[in-house]
Amino acid sequence: MTNASEERRQRGVEDGWISVGAFAGSHGVRGDVRLKSFTDVPQALFSYPALHKGAGGPALKLKLLREAKDGFIVRVEGVMNREDAQALKGTKIYVPRDALQAEDEDEFYLADLIGLEARDPSGDVVGLVRAVENFGAEDLLELVLVTPLKGLGRHAFIPFRKAFVPVVDVKAGYVEILFDDWVKTQVSERDSDDAEKGGK
Incomplete structure (x- = not known):
């Protein structure tokens, strides 16, 4: 049976980090990227102080362009063309677990x-x-x-x-x-x- 830590990693929960979204490939030719949100309220993804590329990875700067089918179209700082945008496909976006701190001790995510x-x-x-x-x-x-x-x-x-x-x-x-x-x-x-x- 798969161990707990491996199961959590596969499901986007790693060492104090939780995945809140993932890039789904390029959109158009200008480097725009499709983004899927994993949060209950999809727009909440953009309310976190910082989003990171991978668990503990570098901070990302995203600009929301518009909503799209199954997610959003965003612009990622440093991504200038379709190839760079496509290279992000499958990359998960994480926030520190502390950013999702439940308000009550008995609450959990x-x-x-x-x-x-x-x-x-x-x-x-x-x-x-x-x-x-x-x-x-x-x-x-x-x-x-x-x-x-x-x-x-x-x-x-x-x-x-x-x-x-x-x-x-x-x-x-x-x-x-x-x-x-x-x-x-x-x-x-x-x-x-x-x-x-x-x-x-």
Whole structure:
């Protein structure tokens, strides 16, 4: 199973830095760059005091030109042509974790959950939080499981709500998952589907 630090790095969370966006290639011939924001409110990307090229990398000076499909069109200081702009494609933009400091001690950012252990109520580790996804309905914790589940494999998507995730302790490095309760919902849903198919 991938270790926590590697999982966090892959998901844009590195040593006190969090990725808030990424360049998506050139736009036009003047060196303008397409930029995708990872923040909940896309425009918030431009409110940080400083944006950095890579975790701990040099500060970037961006000028917002306009909104575009799936992001923004920006001008980056020092990027003068299409080739330079295209060379930035895939480069992530980071801010110091301190810039995202939660206002309350009990608050946290979803990025803080990546890499945490997922434990059941008895304290046994059932997996690792690989990502926080949202496919339109609600936030889901993607777990890489220690032991694959029959019919589901090694990945599980747990609804991020109190009914299944009653405890989040970022400082202690874990979330508590009512894993057995979640598994029962998966089995019952599958049984229901099978029953419907059998009745047809």
